[in-house]
Amino acid sequence: MEALAEYFKVFSEPNRLAVLEALRGGPLNVTAVVEATGLSQALVSKHLKLLTIAGVVQRRPEGSLVFYEVIDKAVFKLLGQTEKLLLATRRHQLDALAAIL
Amino acid sequence: MEALAEYFKVFSEPNRLAVLEALRGGPLNVTAVVEATGLSQALVSKHLKLLTIAGVVQRRPEGSLVFYEVIDKAVFKLLGQTEKLLLATRRHQLDALAAIL
DNA sequence: GCACAGCATAACGTCATCGTGATACACGGT
DNA sequence: ACCGTGTATCACGATGACGTTATGCTGTGC
Numbered sequence: 001m002e003a004l005a006e007y008f009k010v011f012s013e014p015n016r017l018a019v020l021e022a023l024r025g026g027p028l029n030v031t032a033v034v035e036a037t038g039l040s041q042a043l044v045s046k047h048l049k050l051l052t053i054a055g056v057v058q059r060r061p062e063g064s065l066v067f068y069e070v071i072d073k074a075v076f077k078l079l080g081q082t083e084k085l086l087l088a089t090r091r092h093q094l095d096a097l098a099a100i101l
Numbered sequence: 102m103e104a105l106a107e108y109f110k111v112f113s114e115p116n117r118l119a120v121l122e123a124l125r126g127g128p129l130n131v132t133a134v135v136e137a138t139g140l141s142q143a144l145v146s147k148h149l150k151l152l153t154i155a156g157v158v159q160r161r162p163e164g165s166l167v168f169y170e171v172i173d174k175a176v177f178k179l180l181g182q183t184e185k186l187l188l189a190t191r192r193h194q195l196d197a198l199a200a201i202l
Numbered sequence: 203g204c205a206c207a208g209c210a211t212a213a214c215g216t217c218a219t220c221g222t223g224a225t226a227c228a229c230g231g232t
Numbered sequence: 233a234c235c236g237t238g239t240a241t242c243a244c245g246a247t248g249a250c251g252t253t254a255t256g257c258t259g260t261g262c
Contacts, residue, residue: 001119001122002115004118004183004184004187005112005113005114005115005117005118006113007183007186007187007190008109008113008183009113012106012107012109012110013106013219013220014106015220016106017102017105017106018102021102029238029239030238030239030240031237031238031239039221040221040222040223041238041239041240042222042224042239042240042241043220043221043222045240045241046220046221046240046241049240049241054190055190055191055193056190058197061228061239063229063230064229064230064237064238064239065229065238065239066238066239066240071193072186072190074186074189075186078182078186079105081179081182082109085108085173085175085176085179086104086105086108088175089155089172089173090156092172092173096159110249114250116250116251130208130209131209132207132208140251141251141253142209143209143210143211143251144250144251145209146209146210146211147210147211147251149209150210150211162258164259165207165208165258165259165260166207166208166209166259167208167209167210
């Protein structure tokens with residue numbers, strides 16, 4: 001339960017999700033992620049480190065560049081399913097609201 | 102993306118997950134959740150409020166008691182799948198470690 | 203109408219996380 | 233060996249979340 005909450009925390013940050021999303025198409029180096037997301041370099045570096053430690057992403061130095069890659073693309077499936085549940089939840093809320101009004 | 106991160110944040114707290122877990126079997130009133138989790142009453146109340154606002158849980162006063170119930174049990178599916186992915190991730194990490202040693 | 207149980211909220215201290223700006227480090231090219 | 237690009241890290245301030253203790257509120261039974 002502890003560990004599960006920690007894992008969820010990894011995905012509970014908009015900028016971190018943006019970084020992940022940038023990596024959906026395949027490996028990118030840090031600067032490319034910076035350009036794709038519009039975030040500061042320091043911030044991207046931090047988030048990538050976190051994602052690496054979390055085991056979501058893999059670090060691969062290549063010459064003077066450092067490429068990052070999503071290890072298990074199933075994370076994107078998780079993101080998708082979570083979004084789906086989120087939408088269903090919003091529907092329920094609207095239904096509940098409609099039942100009152 | 103914003104909203105998705107917020108939604109993930111709902112599940113990124115051990116005690117909140119414990120509260121959810123307590124509700125897996127069906128509706129419970131606050132005191133019952135307190136007993137099931139061992140958390141303080143005030144804390145349980147807060148987490149339940151959060152879960153309610155998030156649309157995960159539904160509040161239903163019944164006499165002097167207040168029952169809470171998980172609206173869409175699909176959340177438990179989400180928890181399960183996330184845990185599965187977490188385990189797979191751990192496996193990858195161990196594999197990577199083994200490849201080095 | 204009172205007392206009590208159940209639940210919610212307020213106020214507070216504490217701690218973690220986020221983002222930034224500045225700086226250090228690593229590598230390749232010249 | 234030096235410079236520039238790319239990346240990581242540090243130090244800092246700000247913000248927000250969590251948990252506790254204490255107090256309020258609501259409904260029930262006497």
